Amino acid sequence: MEEHTDEASFLWLQRASAVHAPNYSPQQFADLDERLAAHIDGLRVAGDEGWQHALAITDNEGPEDFFVAAVLAIEAVDGRFDDLVERAKDLPEVVPGLISALGWVEPKYLGGRVRALLEDASPLRQKLGVAACALHRRDVGPLLGQLLAGAPDSVRIRALRAAGELGRADLLPQAQSLLGEAKPELRFWAAWAAVLLGDRAQALDVLAAFALKSGPRQPRAFQLALQAMELAPGHALLLDSAALPEAQRLRIIGSGFIGDARYVPWLIEQMAQPATARIAAEAFVTITGVDFNLAQMEVPPPDGFEDGPTDDPDDDNVELPEDIALPWPDIDKIRAWWQQNGARFAPGVRLFMGQPVSPDSCTGVLREGFQRQRVAAALHLALLDARAPLFATSAPAWRQQRWLGDGIPL
Template identity: 25%
Template sequence: MPTTATTSLRRPVNRYILNQHAEETAFCWLRRQEALWRPSYRCSHLQRLDQLLDAHLEGLRVAAQAALPIVLNNLQRWKTLDEVFACTYTLLHCGAVDWSPLERVLEAQPAAAKGAAAALIWSSGPSAEDCLQRWSNSAIPALRVASASAYVALHANDSPDVHNVWLAKTLVDPASEVRACALRRIGEWRLSAQTEHLQNVFMGHDALCRFESAYAMAWLGMPQADAALLETMPLVQGSRQRRGTLLFAMTAQPAAFETWVQQAQVDSTQTRALIWSLAFRGNALALSKLLEYLRMPQYARLAGYAIGHISGMDLDEQGLWQPEHQDAELTPHFSEDDGLLMPDIERLTEWVGRYVNSMPKGASLLAGKVMRTDNARPLLQAGWQPQRWQASVLLDMEDRRRHFLSQVPSPQL
């Protein structure tokens, strides 16, 4: 992991190499973000990306002053998350410099705060902590969002008292993104003293905060959690919806889960979320249901992965795949499916039938083993990315003192 000290250069700077470091830093980080939930990535794949990214970050770190004009120019040209990441990281290693060009971009492009937060997490150390504190008091909402997002990763293992002090400030922040970040951690940090606040927020009108309060309710095992997540999961998208789907599938009562399946079946916009929920549910009924989506070309590859997610079966090793049909280009494409094999529908259907008959009665499986913490731990190093997320939730639910979920993408982010 890169150190946080700034090293003075004592030799001429190669601008071409610095420019390459800046461009590759942005590119590798963007690839890494895309890989975090990707079902075709294992831990080893992500570690390789981390190594590449670390190498380019080291180039920016040791020549931060010389690299700063390059990353600022890229930032002004593109104003994207990845350029914000590269620029923030470089600024953190430059000492006393003007941060206003970056902060103006974040004010104009609030969604780019994720890139700034990632750079704070990756850098850590005194300079990151100083920035964390300064941005937490900024009048610019995007800076407070970046600070809050980085804080929860860098301080996940702080004491409940420290967490409560941070929550007291962030839960009343004017920006809903900041409040949502805090609400999520009430659940993941298992701060049961805040349950009344969750209920009050859920009765409000802010969709994002209502979802995160429902998500936290599920972590805390509150009786209204199932209904709350059912109501709010359709209000969010992307990784937030995936998180909610994962937790709901693992914690919902059978009747509530069946309600979700019925709702999603009649809403084509929820089909992929439904497939993921079946993967995370992991029981015989989920496996049988996934067979329906094998016969839909636009969902076949994801359904094939979901079957392997539950059973631990590898389509490639078992030879249960087939080449793409000639008319495959006419099938809707989802980038999430890149790298997944097209299942051999008939042979995989037969395989699932035999497998379901051999499953322990009433069991829910992850990677072919009963969902227990002793079975989950090895997946942190060996599983596909979605399996690693699910294993982390299982482990965090078992031990409140550990926070695997904040570390699962890598020890650094």
């Protein structure tokens, strides 16, 4: 049993990183989910013994441990999940594990439970109920507007996010009414939702302001703002980012979000610098759609280049570098490819994976792209239709495959 609990917790952490990773294909993501499901099933089959092991690891107070226990608790249809939620009131760091569990289990376990969460007076329980509906792309109904109007801030924030995820264009005026909020988190999610729901004016300006301010909201704001903007304002936003920390990285990443082929020669220049080579190659792929593997455009790392944690026991830096999963580009081959193919990529047009942005091209990326590309494809699809739900690229792989096989849920 201990192996099942430890492996399930570890795989959840791996999955949490894989959701936005540049190197996970749909098949690799599905394999990861199958491994995680297998260990949870091992605990499920063991009955009470499996539950006791899952409950015991929650003493570690990590979201990955609460995820494992919460999946079993939700499926038990008794008071176990309520007990975990009570503990989470004093442990905000474990709440992502509870939310993830609500998104992981099948809807048949959630009907009555989610209604009870939504109707509860506890802000945490209401937040969990809204999150569960949003993760399964099930509409909350009129209650979502009521929560936006009068719930505590933590619930309103999750309700704003849900409005954007569910394509609730009818709630756009309520999201817009919060764009002047003094509290940054409310203002950010109001702008994020309003942009997805069709506002390309004030909400986009608010989102752009977050894109130009360093902090945890910046990456999400930067991506959505650049994907939503017309090309000229997008170019201007990149210029405005020049004074920011990590400005060069932001401009490289942002050029891929804008998708204008005018950036390609400059991106090829950035590939000559080890610090920016891999992200520049990724932006190049985002614009052109070239497959580095098929085109044999990958090379080994430069001689003497050190990437990742060192073997020095006194080195406290154990974090994996952000670019470590990206391929090193073969600049000579890329230059040659661009000389042969560049003429078919007209500047002044938004391209995504080598094609103009369209429902068909973005759906193709959802089916075949890497996770980070799929996240961008989902945003493009939602921006094309304010009433369309944002495709849930973090949902269990088998559910995503079902949605894509049956047609994206509307």
